[in-house]
Amino acid sequence: MGVRTSSWALSAAVFIQMAGVGLIVAFLPGRMMELSGSIRFVGYLASVFAVPFVLFQLPLGHLADRHGCKAFIVAGYLLSGLAGLLFFRAAGAWGLLAGRLLQGFGEIPTWALAPALLSLLFPLSKGGAIGIYNASMHLGLTAGSLLSLTLALSGDGREAFLLYAALSLAAALIAALLVRDPLSARGGSAESGSWSDLFRALRSLRRPALQAGIILYGGGYGTFLTVIPAALLGQGASGQERVSLFFTLFYVAVSLSQIVAGKISDRRGRDVTLLAGLILVTAGLALFPAFGGTGALAFLALAAFGLGMFCVSALARLQEALPLSLRGSASGLFYLLWGVGYFLMPPLLGWVGTALGQTTIFPLTALLFAVEAAALRLTSAGRD
Template sequence: MQKYILFTVLSAIFIVFVGMGIIVPILPIYAAELGATGFALGVIVAAFALSGGLLQPFVGSFSDRHGKKGFLITGLLIFGLTGYTYTLASSVGHMVLIRTLHGAGSAMIVPIAMAYMTEISAGKNVGRYMGMLNIAIFSGIGAGPVLGGFFLDLWGRNSAFYTMALLSFLAAALVALVLPGRDSLTIEEEQGSMLSVFARMLHHRKVMGILLARMATMIIMVPTFAFLPLLMTRHMTASGTEIGMVIASRTIVNALFQMPFGSLADRYNKNRLLLLGSTIISIGIFSVPFAVSFVTLLLLFALIGLGEAISWPAMGALAAEEGHLYGQGSMMGVFNTAMNTGIFVGAMGVGALVDVLGIAWAFYLVAGFLFSSAIIAAAMIRPRKKTCISTGDKS
């Protein structure tokens, strides 16, 4: 049964992220056509992150108590609905509302899938299983932009949104037909009230370090998805297909190296892998504005993907270790709220600065923030040296 659950979860996640990736090259251009400034584009990105971030801890906690299947199906159905409603937007305000609904759907997909993967692993080779999940996510996102750019050039933007809706409904049907009605995996013991669980997590130094790392690594999504298409169209007169290929180079490299680095995370120091990967990502992001050609950008985004392949399985495995203490759904909900927080903060802050300083600064500032945050997070995650006299948290 666990093999069927594993196949179904990975297949559903791959399908839905292909759908999400399809709209990546199109959304910023669509928003600009509706009159979005750099700040407004940041708000559109932030709306997705805000609704998803607020809901994920509660969805995760409820799933620990009431089962995961219903939440996963609901999230996939919301994704399908938003795929259609994107085609109806006629103003920036409409786009913000649609992105808010889209974010609510994401709150019921990613943390639930992560909790499933952690429970399937039964505490063994967690990095490897997180690598599998990341392969499904990044393979989907990697294939999606290429298809999205192709659709944009050939049939126009609405074809991509319709495809996203169809793929999301297909994933929902797959989950409904295959996954058991109640979770057949080990159910976490009650950890106390929802708020008390969250309070204990947020007072734990190691957990806060993991959340800081998660937030910082996700801020890079803002310049990558929101401003890279504009940078390429304005300075390189790039086609939709070329934009999709650059974005895909990052996600495909990421997917290809998830398994080896996931297995390495099970044997090696996860904290060091997290710091190494974050440093590589920072270098790649900082270098983007200096790129002078399509090929240069392909190589830089492949480098960024390599950094993510090193850091993401280690980060997910660290979170899974803490999930044994707090409940996997609860931990993954908070873990992904940190992700959405990074996107929200980056979208609002970077979007406003782009209007004043220019697109290049979106990449410089994000790179600097990621590098400094990675150093701080590594210090928080690293176990404290034991002393003869107890002085507090030994995590």
């Protein structure tokens, strides 16, 4: 199996599984509100998902550097299938949170190790390769969101969780049969070094503005998946159909931005797309509360486009900042930082919205992204 076959297999597998994710995330916030009666528990859906990302990204990335990524990717899809079964059987808020925790474990390899493998397979065009993979991921989420528009019309949508489990198992089969991992094919490698070598490399990575931006990106991503849909539901706009449309636009915008920004950053440098992404997020979040209906969704899509631009550029930049033998660890570090933001920011914004009103959430978030853009520009943290 060649590198092109492996690349397309990784993209196909993630598209299939993420179609299931896009389907269930459209139902999870409303289902949690129904079972718990509190927007605070909706924020916990993001926090619980992020716990494995914070605790296990670096250990798993380091193990992948030594033994290869493929086995962990396949195992992740299998765990996600089990999470779907837990969602289906959940009778209360804690059952949903348990499934979300297992889903977090399952998606670590999907988010972090597949890009690490692609950076090894395509060393000279990693931005474009990662961008196509991430676009496939978000196009799958888009397909799932569109499917949720149909399923939302019948029952409580619990059948969506069973479909998610089946799609995850199909993705595991594709990855197992068609993906080639050069490292695992050689029976592993000790070139990644010891844990002390890894931590020495991480201590040498002095890019605080970039690292802060990745944390903020994770928080922004979690906010788009939890707090913003809950706020749209709270406005009584159009119920579940409006939330499903929002998710569709979000995933389409992130998909397109991954392809565009990945290729541009390979040719023009990472700084251009890093800063452009932050500026778009700031503008979209600052302006959308002033508009209703289609206008609000359009500005949210603009912010989502900016999130995707920042993501692919920052991930490629972090891959370049660490040695080739630590590509799995670099992806692990990215999603560890991402998980910190994803864990902290949505519930904090939920508390702010409860205490001060939902209208304060989005100007505050826009301000955070504006400050990050200024810090990244002033410190030139994204430059070699």
